Amino acid sequence: MKWIKTYRMFLIVSFVWMIIFFTNNKTGLNALTITGNSIVDMLLLLPPILILVGLLDTWVPKETILKFVGKDSGFRGPMIALLLGGVAAGPLYVAFPIAAILLEKGALLRNVVFFLGVWSVAKLPIVIYESASLGLVFTIIHVSFGLLFYYVAGIFMEKTSYKEVTINQNMSV
Structure with missing residues (x-):
């Protein structure tokens, strides 16, 4: 049950997304696509930044x-x-x-x-x-x-x- 408390925001957002998806398929897929694109952008941008921050910390x-x-x-x-x-x-x-x-x-x-x-x-x-x-x-x-x-x-x-x-x-x- 601890994991529910830890991931409650993710679960709430997922539940809202499912409601949107079953209410309006096109809007739900659009929301999922935008979210996926944002996550990919963030994952591509953060590692180089964290490396630069590590170098800043060291140098x-x-x-x-x-x-x-x-x-x-x-x-x-x-x-x-x-x-x-x-x-x-x-x-x-x-x-x-x-x-x-x-x-x-x-x-x-x-x-x-x-x-x-x-x-x-x-x-x-x-x-x-x-x-x-x-x-x-x-x-x-x-x-x-x-x-x-x-x-x-x-x-x-x-x-x-x-x-x-x-x-x-x-x-x-």
């Missing part, structure tokens, strides 16, 4: 991370987070292993949250596409408010949740 010393995004980074920390998140490629789930390594090596939580926010709101390819599709004014407003929100949220999380963030050493990234 970049803790002192370097502390210097650029750690406690004494000052204004440089958010700027590095902005640069790293802005030039990133790939979906947001690729950023989480990188964020875990940054936290493990002593980066400030506010800089890591800001990095994740930049990755989700202000990646260069997304900004270019958004400005061409929705207009420059909308893009400037959207990105500005997004960046401000993520930076303030990072500060808030740091002040209220953690004194110092550490990743459990037994947890594999």
Whole structure:
């Protein structure tokens, strides 16, 4: 019975999919195809990212991370987070292993949250596409408010949740 608790979300989604499939065959098959394609995309993208994260963990010393995004980074920390998140490629789930390594090596939580926010709101390819599709004014407003929100949220999380963030050493990234 423990496996039911462990896999309850998968079971719920599978049950909903079966209801959709038996209600409307075409929609159910379409949902299954989209899900399968997403899983294949993720499985093709994650191994190289995890290898790069492992290399980052091995090659970049803790002192370097502390210097650029750690406690004494000052204004440089958010700027590095902005640069790293802005030039990133790939979906947001690729950023989480990188964020875990940054936290493990002593980066400030506010800089890591800001990095994740930049990755989700202000990646260069997304900004270019958004400005061409929705207009420059909308893009400037959207990105500005997004960046401000993520930076303030990072500060808030740091002040209220953690004194110092550490990743459990037994947890594999």
